[in-house]
Amino acid sequence: MKNKLFIGGLAWASSEDSLRSAVGSYGELEEVRIITDRDTGRSRGFGFVTFVDEEAAAKCKEELDGTELDGRNIRVDYPRERENRGGGGGGGYRSNRSW
Numbered sequence: 001m002k003n004k005l006f007i008g009g010l011a012w013a014s015s016e017d018s019l020r021s022a023v024g025s026y027g028e029l030e031e032v033r034i035i036t037d038r039d040t041g042r043s044r045g046f047g048f049v050t051f052v053d054e055e056a057a058a059k060c061k062e063e064l065d066g067t068e069l070d071g072r073n074i075r076v077d078y079p080r081e082r083e084n085r086g087g088g089g090g091g092g093y094r095s096n097r098s099w
Contacts, residue, residue, distance in 0.1 A: 002054045003030075005061055006079040008046045010034065011070040016047070022069050023049050027056025048079060 007019065020032045034047035051057040065076040 002078065003052065003057045004048060004050045004079055005057055006046065006048055006075075006077050008075040008077075009072050010043060010045050010047060010074060011072040012043050012045070014043060014047075014070045014072075018070055019047060019049065023060050023064065026051070026060040026063075028052040 005023075007023075010019070014034065016032050016034050019034060020029065023029065023032070028051065030050040030052055032047070032049050035044045036042060037044055049057075049060070051060070061076045061078070064074065066073060068074070
């Protein structure tokens with residue numbers, strides 16, 4: 001999937017609208033998403049943009065990597081595959097009793 005880009009180093013104040021403005025001139029966008037903390041709703045400082053066209057994504061990566069957005073230098077790259085972090089936690093009741 002060479003039409004999806006990782007955008008790292010985003011300012012806490014960056015919004016999906018400001019990110020869309022920064023990358024929209026490179027081509028038609030399918031999706032713009034800033035990842036937020038599930039508990040606080042605050043930005044985690046990175047996001048993803050998906051272009052309709054691979055060439056637009058390549059040009060965006062080449063030209064925007066290392067530039068400034070909302071006061072911070074951003075990193076633009078192709079996303080890496082997520083590592084398999086294993087299954088969920090076990091859990092279950094554990095008593096201190098020794099029978």
